[in-house]
Amino acid sequence: xxxxxxxxxxxxxxxxxxxxxxxxxxxxxxxxxxxxxxxxxxxxxxxxxxxxxxxxxxxxxxxxxxxxxxxxxxxxxxxxxxxxxxxxxxxxxxxxxxxxxxxxxxxxxxxxxxxxxxxxxxxxxxxxxxxxxxxxxxxxxxxxxxxxxxxxxxxxxxxxxxxxxxxxxxxxxxxxxxxxxxxxxxxxxxxxxxxxxxxxxxxxxxxxxxxxxxxxxxxxxxxxxxxxxxxxxxxxxxxxxxxxxxxxxxxxxxxxxxxxxxxxxxxxxxxxxxxxxxxxxxxxxxxxxxxxxxxxxxxxxxxxxxxxxxxxxxxxxxxx
Amino acid sequence: xxxxxxxxxxxxxxxxxxxxxxxxxxxxxxxxxxxxxxxxxxxxxxxxxxxxxxxxxxxxxxxxxxxxxxxxxxxxxxxxxxxxxxxxxxxxxxxxxxxxxxxxxx
Numbered sequence: 018x019x020x021x022x023x024x025x026x027x028x029x030x031x032x033x034x035x036x037x038x039x040x041x042x043x044x045x046x047x048x049x050x051x052x053x054x055x056x057x058x059x060x061x062x063x064x065x066x067x068x069x070x071x072x073x074x075x076x077x078x079x080x081x082x083x084x085x086x087x088x089x090x091x092x093x094x095x096x097x098x099x100x101x102x103x104x105x106x107x108x109x110x111x112x113x114x115x116x117x118x119x120x121x122x123x124x125x126x127x128x129x130x131x132x133x134x135x136x137x138x139x140x141x142x143x144x145x146x147x148x149x150x151x152x153x154x155x156x157x158x159x160x161x162x163x164x165x166x167x168x169x170x171x172x173x174x175x176x177x178x179x180x181x182x183x184x185x186x187x188x189x190x191x192x193x194x195x196x197x198x199x200x201x202x203x204x205x206x207x208x209x210x211x212x213x214x215x216x217x218x219x220x221x222x223x224x225x226x227x228x229x230x231x232x233x234x235x236x237x238x239x240x241x242x243x244x245x246x247x248x249x250x251x252x253x254x255x256x257x258x259x260x261x262x263x264x265x266x267x268x269x270x271x272x273x274x275x276x277x278x279x280x281x282x283x284x285x286x287x288x289x290x291x292x293x294x295x296x297x298x299x300x301x302x303x304x305x306x307x308x309x310x311x312x313x314x315x316x317x318x319x320x321x322x323x324x325x326x327x328x329x330x331x332x333x334x335x336x337x
Numbered sequence: 338x339x340x341x342x343x344x345x346x347x348x349x350x351x352x353x354x355x356x357x358x359x360x361x362x363x364x365x366x367x368x369x370x371x372x373x374x375x376x377x378x379x380x381x382x383x384x385x386x387x388x389x390x391x392x393x394x395x396x397x398x399x400x401x402x403x404x405x406x407x408x409x410x411x412x413x414x415x416x417x418x419x420x421x422x423x424x425x426x427x428x429x430x431x432x433x434x435x436x437x438x439x440x441x442x443x
Contacts, residue, residue, distance in 0.1 A: 174358050192418065199390055274429045274430055278391055278395065282422075
């Protein structure tokens with residue numbers, strides 16, 4: 018099966034640069050396991066410190082010596098964008114399939130992760146469990162949660178879009194519903210079109226459940242080849258930050274003039290039209306778009322594939 | 338091997354479903370409506386369509402006006418939003434002169 022090899026230079030324990038080389042097999046998202054080529058020199062894990070949300074990813078992610086790939090012990094808050102980031106990235110950093118990843122010290126965060134099924138999804142993806150569990154009552158929160166799930170990339174966009182729409186208050190304007198549908202569908206279609214994997218991760222939550230302050234946060238991620246790799250054949254070598262900026266401006270790996278419109282449409286609809294946010298992460302770069310503004314992000318940790326985070330204020334009518 | 342020239346018809350129509358999402362759906366709808374027939378105008382009834390995705394609408398424009406070279410695409414009862422997305426797709430593909438809207442709704 019074709020594979021993509023990538024290398025990255027990271028800082029080793031002693032502060033010296035260490036080159037890490039990985040081979041991404043295309044079935045990584047299905048099996049969650051990642052074979053690495055050659056002799057692996059050193060791999061660091063990912064640590065989350067503080068709040069991991071659509072607005073704080075760059076501040077919350079750290080590298081750390083964690084053989085199991087993931088240390089959430091210092092995580093104090095996490096939203097669906099943080100969940101899919103962790104889910105899609107865990108296999109990338111996991112170097113020890115016999116260990117246990119570190120669960121949050123905060124029991125409430127631990128409960129939330131259980132409720133959103135992060136331990137279950139990571140276990141299915143990598144075989145690893147957290148070092149501690151927080152039992153949760155199985156009560157029906159389906160009114161505002163879309164639990165984390167690994168879904169097949171092919172033909173799953175409509176189902177996911179409907180699941181997310183079902184979580185919104187009935188009074189949410191039709192125009193807002195149309196934008197939610199567009200964003201979810203286009204984000205999910207990108208996985209099948211560009212990521213070269215056959216599945217991705219999705220989660221969502223409605224915050225402030227009642228109008229007029231209802232907010233919807235959606236996270237969609239994959240462990241695929243990433244945006245820079247996807248664009249390389251047409252645009253040459255780009256940094257992750259530059260590749261993301263080009264993709265959000267409409268660049269595509271495909272020459273068809275109708276391609277490459279998904280991310281620009283999401284930005285225009287979610288950020289500029291509704292006053293929400295669009296976050297795009299890939300590799301070690303990112304971009305956070307707010308109304309009329311876009312900020313590039315340098316990540317301290319390689320998130321591997323692509324993460325899309327969308328925050329939509331649903332309690333206001335669309336301006337057009 | 339023998340080939341048959343496409344048959345000719347004045348027009349054909351498509352009724353869009355309540356929800357549309359991916360490109361393959363658009364291609365199938367156009368295939369089912371036109372097949373190998375050459376038509377002068379394709380009418381798309383969007384009165385039932387509530388949710389649409391840009392990818393679907395772009396593929397509709399491509400399949401009708403580019404791939405099959407239908408001279409005119411008439412879209413009836415589309416939402417304003419779908420109309421904007423269809424127009425944007427047609428402009429990107431430089432065929433905006435070939436698309437017409439009737440009874441656009443909010």
